Amino acid sequence: MAQFKLIICSCLICYLCNNIISQAQNVPVYLYFASHNETNDITYHGLDYADAADYATMRGYVKQVCDTIMAYNARYEMMLESNFILGCLQNESAHTNPDDLIEWADNTAQIEIQPHNHFKPFGFGANPYNYADLCHLLDSCGLSSTSEVMGGFIWRNFTSPPVNQDWTQWQTPQPGFTFPFYSWKPTLLWGGGSPNHIDDYDAYGIWKPQAATIAGFGIHNPTGALVNFGSGCSEDFILWDTTNVALLANRILNFADSVNLHFAGNANAFFCMKVMMNFRNFPSPGYAAKVGQLIRLIQPDVCNGVLHWQGIMETYTQWLAAHPNPNDYYLSRCENTVAISNAPNTATYTITLNGPDSVCANTPQTYTVNNPAAGSTYIWTITGNYTIVSGCGSNNSSCTLQWTGGTAGTVSVTQSTL
Numbered sequence: 001m002a003q004f005k006l007i008i009c010s011c012l013i014c015y016l017c018n019n020i021i022s023q024a025q026n027v028p029v030y031l032y033f034a035s036h037n038e039t040n041d042i043t044y045h046g047l048d049y050a051d052a053a054d055y056a057t058m059r060g061y062v063k064q065v066c067d068t069i070m071a072y073n074a075r076y077e078m079m080l081e082s083n084f085i086l087g088c089l090q091n092e093s094a095h096t097n098p099d100d101l102i103e104w105a106d107n108t109a110q111i112e113i114q115p116h117n118h119f120k121p122f123g124f125g126a127n128p129y130n131y132a133d134l135c136h137l138l139d140s141c142g143l144s145s146t147s148e149v150m151g152g153f154i155w156r157n158f159t160s161p162p163v164n165q166d167w168t169q170w171q172t173p174q175p176g177f178t179f180p181f182y183s184w185k186p187t188l189l190w191g192g193g194s195p196n197h198i199d200d201y202d203a204y205g206i207w208k209p210q211a212a213t214i215a216g217f218g219i220h221n222p223t224g225a226l227v228n229f230g231s232g233c234s235e236d237f238i239l240w241d242t243t244n245v246a247l248l249a250n251r252i253l254n255f256a257d258s259v260n261l262h263f264a265g266n267a268n269a270f271f272c273m274k275v276m277m278n279f280r281n282f283p284s285p286g287y288a289a290k291v292g293q294l295i296r297l298i299q300p301d302v303c304n305g306v307l308h309w310q311g312i313m314e315t316y317t318q319w320l321a322a323h324p325n326p327n328d329y330y331l332s333r334c335e336n337t338v339a340i341s342n343a344p345n346t347a348t349y350t351i352t353l354n355g356p357d358s359v360c361a362n363t364p365q366t367y368t369v370n371n372p373a374a375g376s377t378y379i380w381t382i383t384g385n386y387t388i389v390s391g392c393g394s395n396n397s398s399c400t401l402q403w404t405g406g407t408a409g410t411v412s413v414t415q416s417t418l
C-alpha cells in the first residue's frame with residue numbers, strides 16, 4: 001500500500017464562530033452595548049410610556065433588540081430613566097409580575113439593567129426621581145439585586161449653559177427625593193457627560209476621580225469612594241438609526257486591532273467600551289436588524305480574542321481581581337489612545353480542520369472543521385487525485401475523501417455565515 005503525504009490547510013475567514021481560538025492577546029477590548037432612554041423620548045417617536053398601547057409598542061421594539069443581542073451572546077447594559085420604569089410598573093404590573101420586561105431582561109445572562117437619570121425636581125419638564133428613586137423603582141420591578149452603576153452624570157461644573165457637577169454628593173449614600181426613606185450609593189460612575197455633550201469626559205480605563213474639576217477628574221485617588229468606569233469614545237461608537245453599520249463595524253475592528261498592537265506589553269492597559277444606542281431610535285425600521293448586522297460584522301475579532309463581549313460589573317470584577325492594590329488604575333483619554341478609522345478591516349479568524357496528514361490510498365479519510373458555526377456555509381477546495389465519499393458540500397462541516405494516487409494533495413475549507 002502506498003502512502004501519501006497530505007497537507008492540511010485550514011486558515012480561512014469566518015464571520016461567526018462558536019469557539020474562541022485561544023491566542024496570546026496582550027490587550028483585549030471589553031465591549032458591550034449600552035442604551036439610554038430619556039424623559040423626552042415622546043418628542044422623537046410619539047410614544048407615551050404611561051399609555052398602555054404606546055408602552056406595549058415600545059416594549060416590542062426593546063424586546064427585539066434584547067432578543068438579537070441574546071441570540072449572538074453579546075452583552076447589553078440597558079440604562080433606564082423614570083418614565084420607562086414607571087411605564088413598566090403601570091402597564092406590566094411589574095411589582096408582582098415576574099415576567100415584566102425589566103425583570104426578564106435583568107435575569108438574562110446577556111443583559112443588565114442600570115439607572116440613567118436627569119433629576120429635575122421642579123418646573124417645566126420636572127422629573128422628581130433622582131438616582132436613589134430610580135433604584136427604588138427598579139427594585140420594585142423585582143430586580144434580584146440593586147444596581148451599582150450610575151449610568152450618566154455631569155463630571156464638572158459648566159458655565160455656558162450653567163450646569164453643575166452632580167456626582168460628588170454620591171460619595172456617601174443619598175436619599176431619594178420622591179422616596180426619602182430609601183437611600184443609595186453607586187459603586188461605579190459611568191458616562192461623564194456635559195450639557196449638550198460639549199465636553200464629555202471620554203476615556204478608557206478604571207480609576208477613582210479625585211475631584212469634579214478639569215484638573216482633578218483624571219487624577220486617581222486611591223482612597224476615593226467612587227470608581228469611574230471609562231465608557232470609551234462616545235461620538236465614534238454610536239449606533240444611530242442612520243448609522244452606516246459597516247463603517248461602525250470597521251471603526252470597532254480597527255480600534256481593537258490598533259489597541260492590541262499599540263499597547264502590547266503594557267500590563268496596566270485596560271480597555272472597556274460601549275456601543276451606544278438610544279431608545280428613541282428603536283422604533284426606526286430595521287433597527288434591531290442593524291444591531292445583529294453589527295454583531296456579525298465584528299465577529300472576526302471576537303473569534304480572535306481581541307474583542308470580548310463583557311458587561312460593566314463583570315469587567316469591573318475582573319479588574320479588581322487582577323488589581324487588588326488600590327493604587328492601581330488605568331486611564332487613557334480618547335485623544336491619547338489610537339486613531340479611529342473607517343477603513344475596511346482585514347481581520348480574519350483561523351478555523352482548524354482535523355484529519356490525517358499521512359494516509360493510505362483507496363481508503364476513506366474524513367476531514368472535519370474543528371469549530372463549526374451553526375448556520376455556516378462551506379467552500380471545500382481539494383487538490384490531488386481523489387474521489388468524494390461523502391460530505392464536502394456547502395452545508396457540510398466535514399468531508400470524506402478517498403485518495404486515489406499521486407504523492408500529495410490538500411484539503412482546505414472556507415467557513416462563512418454572511
Ligand SMILES: [Zn+2]
Pocket residue numbers: 036037038116117118152
Ligand atoms: Zn440622558
